[in-house]
Amino acid sequence: MMAIGILSDDVNIYNEALNYFKTGVGNGNIEQTVYTVFPGYLGQGQEEGRDQGHSGLEVSLLGVFCSMAYNQGDDMFGYENNRVLSLCEYFAKYNLYNDVPFLFFDDCNNDQQWGVSSASQGDTRPAWDLIYNHYVNLKGIAAPWSQQYAALMRPEGGGGNYGGNSGGFDQLGFTT
Numbered sequence: 756m757m758a759i760g761i762l763s764d765d766v767n768i769y770n771e772a773l774n775y776f777k778t779g780v781g782n783g784n785i786e787q788t789v790y791t792v793f794p795g796y797l798g799q800g801q802e803e804g805r806d807q808g809h810s811g812l813e814v815s816l817l818g819v820f821c822s823m824a825y826n827q828g829d830d831m832f833g834y835e836n837n838r839v840l841s842l843c844e845y846f847a848k849y850n851l852y853n854d855v856p857f858l859f860f861d862d863c864n865n866d867q868q869w870g871v872s873s874a875s876q877g878d879t880r881p882a883w884d885l886i887y888n889h890y891v892n893l894k895g896i897a898a899p900w901s902q903q904y905a906a907l908m909r910p911e912g913g914g915g916n917y918g919g920n921s922g923g924f925d926q927l928g929f930t931t
Contacts, residue, residue: 757823773829776820782863785834788813789842793856797848798841804860804868808875808922810846815882815926817842822885832889840898843886847900850877851907881911881928888930 760769775783782788782801789798802809817839824831832839849855849871860868883905890896913928 757820761823761827769827772820773824773831776824776831777834785831785838788817789838790860791858792838792841793845793858796841797845797855798838799845799856799858799860799871800842801860801862803845803849803857803871805866806872806874807846807850807878811850811875811878811880811882812922812925814843814846814886815880818882818885818889818930819926822889825889833894837890837896840886840890840896840901843890843904844898844900847883847904851900851903852876853900875922878922879908879917880922880926881908881913881917881930882926883908883930884911885930 756775757769757772760766760772775781776785778784779787788801790801792798800810800813802813821831821839845855855871857871862868883901886901887898887905890898891902908931910931911928914924914926916928917923
């Protein structure tokens with residue numbers, strides 16, 4: 756929706772996407788996407804109890820969304836004390852095979868998640884240099900787990916370089 760609003764120069768469509776990110780009633784709301792933030796600046800994402808492939812997709816799609824908004828003058832990377840970064844740090848820490856805290860999550864379909872899922876742990880998706888460069892290089896914010904994950908992924912390829920299923924094609928890549 757945001758991309759359509761930008762491409763068509765339609766402020767109403769753009770603002771609808773931006774407002775949904777901030778206050779929407781569903782999973783596109785950043786407070787739903789990043790369900791809770793733990794000490795150590797680790798934000799548990801709504802997909803963490805499902806599998807790491809979907810959790811990694813959250814990171815890559817939020818990076819693109821926030822980049823589009825940032826280029827329009829709206830800093831969603833920084834929204835709610837860099838809540839997107841907390842999600843990235845949580846994912847990166849866990850997918851570098853470290854323990855993370857977990858809070859029970861019951862999604863809108865009543866799918867109950869009792870613990871962080873190890874399914875697809877170590878997921879690789881091209882998104883990490885975009886995150887790293889924005890927070891560390893542009894904003895000067897420490898992002899130690901995201902920095903390690905970006906280094907692991909570097910240089911990033913594009914869609915199709917990460918397997919033949921949807922995980923290899925769901926994001927554009929080439930953020931290095």
